[in-house]
Amino acid sequence: MRTEVAYFAVPASPPHVDVLKLCDLPAPYPNVANEYRPTILIDLTQPEDALLAAVNAHTRKVLRQAVREGVTVASVLPLNQAIWDHFLESYWKLWRRKANAGALGIGQIRDLIAQHRFELTVSRSAEGHILSWHAYVRTPERVRLHTTISDMDPTRDSKWNNMVGRAHRLHHWQDMLRFKADGVKIYDFGGVYRGTEDREQINIAHFKQSFGGYFADTYDAVVPLTLKGRLALTLIAHVGADFRSGGKTAGAPA
Secondary structure, three states: OHHHHHHEOOOOOOHHHHHEEEEEEEOOOOOEEEEEEEEEEEEEEOHHHHHHHHOOOHHHHHHHEEEHOOOOEEEOOOOOHHHHHHHHHHHHHHHOOOOOOOOOOHHHHHHHHHOOOOOEEEEEEEOOOOEEEEEEOOOEEEEEEEEEEOOOOOOOHHHHHHHHHHHHHHHHHHHHHHHHHOOEEEEEEEOOOOOOOOHHHHHHHHHHHHOEEEEEEEEEEEEOOOOOHHHHHHHHHHHHHHHOOOOOOOOOOO
């Protein structure tokens, strides 16, 4: 089945695929199920002083400390095999540590790389150790955070983990400034938790809010464009419903 993913807007003309996946639309796509995805956006068209003024006082202090510690932030494109392997190794380390790390979407990333719409940046310690990774979906006017990975390690002491946390904040700030210099208008944090039950997600939401910005509603949708696409999505829906009801799933032992 041929699929294509489009971000931020519906393509002007339908692509020649069976299923079109739409991400981060400003309004629901009609006549299909939509997934609501609230996020936080930063307006990068503001002067740098205004951007910094919107950052809360504690985070501004942390940014200055990370700079004094020698943390640096840079893009690592073009990707080479060594960087890609290091990125995957860091992701699998996160996946083993966190049950809700989520799928990386390697196939989607490869498509974005082929379209020159993928950006990967890192923060490094003064000694050159990679402390955090940011992967982005990029268009000329907007970037969306796709994946973040930091080298937090519960087996190490608080001094290390606090330093990684400071680097992660500086990483976001320096990325914003670099994208702003490139003419990007919107920095999208890639989603934000608006619930009240998951303490970890609440803390992440507070982290994102500390940079200022504003809440925005976005929507994801999956649109079948051919009969083959409709049949495939119907099958997936039935399998998912069967799994949720406790029945057998395709490929499960009898």
